[in-house]
Amino acid sequence: MPFTNLWDTTQPPDTQLANLLGQDIRSLKLDIQQRMGAQSGTLAARWNPLLDVQPANWTGVLYFATDTNQVFQWSGAAWVDITTLIIGQRPLVVIRDSTAHAHTGTVTEDTIYTVPVAAGALGTVGVFRGSLAFGETARAGVAPVIKIRYGGNLCVSLQPSASFLNPGIVYFEIGNKGVTNSQGTSGIYLQTTATPIVIGTGTITDSTLAQNITVTVQSANAGDSQAFNQFIGEIL
Secondary structure (H helix, E strand, O other), rough: OOOOOOOOOOOOOOOHHHHHHHHHHHHHHHHHHHHOOEEEEEEHHHOHHHOOHHHHHOOEEEEEEEEOEEEEEEEEOOOOEOHHHOOOOOEOOOOOOOOEEEEEEEOEEEEEEEEEEEEOOOOOOOEEEEEEEEEEOOOOOOOOOOEEEEEEEOEEEEEEOOOOOOOOOEEEEEEEEOOOOOOOEEEEEEOOOOOOOOOOOOOOOOOOOOOOEEEEEEOOOOOOOOEEEEEEEEEO
16 A cells, blocks of 8 residues: 655654644644554555665554455564464454355356465465355256366366255365475265265465465356355365
8 A cells, every 4th residue: 555655753854944844744644644544454455664764663563454354463574464363263264155146158167256365374284174055056968067276276176977956065175285385185065966076186386375265167058057155264
């Protein structure tokens, strides 16, 4: 977030003209107001204290990322994620969507959900655990394919062999395997008719960078349709 003025504790100088006092006070009020307003917002809008003249003076200030549910503290040189120190230990819910999402009329692979996972949120052994509830509302032949990815890399793929007009649910996990750039995955699909689920052999997504969890669907026929009823995701 850009500010109108740099924060500089050496300004104004002692030699500043007295008739500029009103302007200096107004500038100070603006500077304080803008920085107070920047204490919360989206992760992408997080302001950079390094742009001010004495960034170490901001040591200890907090920033609340309203889209990723994270709390950061300025160390004097960088933002440090202290979420678990503020709200306690995980799990940390990152999505809770119970809105009905209808999908129909296309044979392209379409994205139903996009869930941001903040840089470093998984650490070296963190896990994203999710549950996805959905069902078919119409199918002409071959079943649609449901795919779950992390950072664009495939983790879970599901193509039911039988109709799943009755809603089913997928439980899955994507977790770092002791390092920040190698994930293991697991999952199970529960429905009235047993259906196989394909689990990815693992991904090599760099979790020190901000990545997305995505859920997509691709129908075999344009007249096919599906209903996605709930997606819950948390970081352990």
